[in-house]
């Protein structure tokens with residue numbers, strides 16, 4: 228049996244109509260780093276808080292380490308948690324904050340000291356040991372919160388958007404620190420974030436949620452390459468995937484502005500039986516370089532650049548195509564200026580197709596029916 | 598930077614405030630100056646500015662005070678009152694604090710109703726229910742005991758409300774973090790909630806002290822005689838005694854005023870905060 232297991236877990240808050248979380252199923256292996264992502268209000272925190280025991284599970288079952296935990300008090304679940312707003316004890320020094328739990332757990336004093344020294348050291352908090360939280364910066368506070376969680380030797384780590392109050396640079400460095408800690412301590416970690424970059428970079432597996440329902444669970448690249456529906460495809464990846472409503476032709480697709488692209492048989496075979504589909508393609512799969520223009524010369528298209536986002540290493544180009552404002556992601560060597568007329572191709576094998584109504588990915592050949 | 602006009606207005610304000618405080622201060626100054634005088638001197642100085650000037654610092658300067666300290670049990674009454682105040686501060690913070698915490702953070706049926714009832718109780722003056730308290734204490738035979746005096750004074754709807762208003766804005770995640778740190782709810786209240794709310798604890802303590810120190814009616818009912826009397830009762834007994842001179846009376850009144858003045862000057866911030874926070878700050 229897996230280390231943590233959620234079976235058909237549902238949550239309905241009092242005095243609300245809809246479920247906040249519906250039929251959440253997930254099996255987490257020991258030492259795995261799992262990220263919950265999804266837009267605001269999708270039920271990530273609710274799920275995490277049900278695992279922690281701060282919210283009652285309305286229906287379904289939760290197992291941690293083989294034991295059913297639905298009715299177990301939070302402190303007996305063997306978890307520690309890092310909160311979004313740190314939740315430090317404001318009247319205690321850094322050291323006291325970190326050691327408080329150990330004291331309550333009646334750990335011998337010399338052992339507490341050893342643990343606190345260790346945590347303070349790996350988190351780089353030596354200078355701040357005797358400060359109170361209000362005299363620390365956001366990043367330092369977050370490290371104290373981490374310290375408080377790691378000294379307790381719990382098997383499960385829960386984190387609810389621990390980095391969302393930090394600035395961009397600090398977030399990157401804390402991200403690395405958390406990954407490093409996870410590798411060193413090997414505790415099973417569930418990490419809630421609405422930032423897909425955090426999820427992609429840190430997690431072994433990602434759970435994508437929407438409106439309280441799990442959309443897809445999988446390794447980061449699996450979600451990126453094989454999103455199971457339009458929502459996942461749009462949520463993962465930046466800039467967002469381009470989605471076009473297209474008409475399926477015998478040997479290709481026609482966009483709503485009348486332009487059409489011929490596609491290889493292997494691709495059109497998938498679309499058998501469909502009239503209309505949603506075609507999605509990521510910005511980096513729209514190519515401007517000579518080599519690709521040459522390879523796919525039959526399907527070459529033209530557009531006028533309307534806007535650019537210069538990032539330095541990469542640039543985003545915006546142009547009107549297929550009835551929407553499309554975005555392409557190009558390397559810094561392919562600079563285009565606003566107003567330039569450019570040629571481009573879309574890599575046919577990188578196209579994703581979604582059912583026009585259900586928005587499910589079309590993967591199996593000829594499953595259509597319209 | 599203040600503009601010229603603001604500066605001028607500030608000055609006007611300062612002058613008005615000084616004038617107002619002199620107005621309130623002058624009876625106190627008069628009392629203080631005359632508490633060192635013999636009665637003859639008091640009558641003599643009554644109509645001149647010397648009424649505000651203490652006598653020369655000679656051998657008999659403290660006579661009035663010495664007389665009070667040696668001939669009456671006033672010091673004892675003051676110490677009694679300090680003791681009652683201390684007990685009531687501790688019990689009051691615990692009982693009203695726990696009630697305020699429950700109303701702020703614990704979900705139970707009809708919580709909002711309870712809060713309404715407690716707020717309504719704030720309107721009821723102590724004087725109107727004091728007879729009931731008295732009858733109850735008399736029935737259970739607790740007249741002339743410390744317990745009988747303290748018991749009905751512990752619960753204070755105003756303080757419950759004050760605590761509740763502050764506790765409502767305490768972050769919930771700190772409680773959750775403490776739970777994971779194996780902190781029991783009661784321990785959480787004492788080691789987290791109270792220390793995180795030091796200023797309301799101070800406010801309530803100050804109010805409780807002033808209440809106990811200035812209260813006359815309730816101790817006069819509970820304590821009919823003996824060593825348990827409070828300072829206010831003692832004050833009344835001493836000042837209504839025909840043998841006490843005017844100067845001695847003023848000395849007793851000065852002595853009873855001193856703790857209040859000290860408290861006000863040390864905790865004026867908390868007192869203002871307490872009054873302000875009940876009005877606004879709904880979490």
Ligand SMILES: Nc1ncnc2c1ncn2[C@@H]1O[C@H](COP(=O)(O)OP(=O)(O)OP(=O)(O)O)[C@@H](O)[C@H]1O
Nearest residue numbers: 240241243247266267268269270271272273274421
């Ligand atoms: N205590 C509550 N009572 C009623 N409804 C709640 C409560 N807490 C959350 N909800 C609702 O449950 C849904 C899920 O909320 P949740 O906090 O889990 O979202 P989230 O995914 O964590 O979002 P965010 O990224 O904004 O933190 C939301 O629609 C929210 O309004």
Ligand SMILES: [Mg+2]
Nearest residue numbers: 271272273387
């Ligand atoms: Mg959340």
